[in-house]
Amino acid sequence: MTDLDDARIHNFLLSALPADEWQRMRPHLRLVTVHLKETMYEAGQAIEHVDFPVSAVLSMITQVDQETAVEVATIGREGMAGLPVFLGVSDSPNTVVAQIEGLIIRMPAARLREFLLGDGILHAQLHRYVQATIVQLSQNVACNQLHTTEERAARWLLMTADRVGSPQFALTQEFLAQMLGVRRATVSLTAGMLQSAGLISYRRGNISITDRAALQDAACDCYPRIRSEFDRLRNNR
Template sequence: MQHTENHLIELLPKTVRKRFLALCEPFELVLSAELSVRGTQLSHAYFPRSGFISLVIDIDSHPPLEVGMVGREAMLGSELVLGEAKTPWRAVVQGAGSCWRIEAQVFRKAMEEMPALEDLLQRTLMIRLHQQSLASACERFHPIGQRLARWLLMSQDRAQTDQFHVTQEFISLMLGVRRVGVTKAASDFQKDGLIEYHRGELKVLDRAGLEAESCSCYEADKLLHSELMAMKT
């Protein structure tokens, strides 16, 4: 059965969770919709319940590059914890779904009035900072095949299904590599029976096999998230 609630909201004490949700509104995550623009302040914070969002950096004339991914385990807008901070990336819906949305000013006031919420969101900001550092190192040092396996695993985790729609062109943009490299790595995965891909529809056939092909960053990212979310302040 698929989960239908955001993990961060689930972690809040029951009374705080009820108060917080009363301030939120349901919002649909439409495929390819942009939820934030680089260099501007977010108007809302988003807590995905299903679907997922890519955080994309645009630099000069270079193709866009994915530097993060947000699903039901996290939120879009952790920079709002810092106050009037401008977002450093574009946030693009990569997997359609639903979320809870809360207006930025209301969100900041809620943090002031709910210490448990503020504590939780400070930890999510720390996680985001660590994840960005890990993503930068992964892009620099790990080969395409390992990075593709990691990206597919992360996407499957957030899509909450073995099958999702994605094009090789989109993957190449997210990984910041030429499409021919993605095509070669994906072809190898198909030959090894790890995935099935046809006309934009990708299905994970052997998750354990993909985990074996992935770089260490996938497990490191999961461990980091678990440790920081369990941290007491």
């Protein structure tokens, strides 16, 4: 996939744009490959560009202390990284890194601001995306406080599969530990339990969901609540 027109249909926000609005936006876009752990933005620094994931998945991380960082939101093909630009803010409150490598469509932040001066479908879609992101953030807070590591890991794996559009994706235990805010040994134990139960297969840094229905049963109720919000965004409701 090397063409912007082909790539944009995989991002929910861009695929919703009518042809004329897309053609006005297209000259300001470029297709970029991002790699595992690559940093999109650093907390407290200016947002120079916004990113619409196509096949990559990005992670919004907050630093708790010098040793601990926790994921607060995941950004995949349903949305856009750099949402503060839409809200009129220039700096990123969080660090955003690639958790799954792949393609994104990148646009300079200044160009997005100019583009949004005209009232179009993208403006409406971003409002819906703000709502879905607020639900995700609030649900994550409750989830991190109330649910077990196994439940949260199952939710995270399901959400990642949704965002890449595949039951298979590359993932290290180190990265999953950071996303869940737990020690690597805890992740190793949790992944082993899910694998022993036949829910996933984990080998050499690659995850394969082998029983999605059972994995959904193992996940907490946060997963269907977050999923329903992004389904509404995809279906323009």
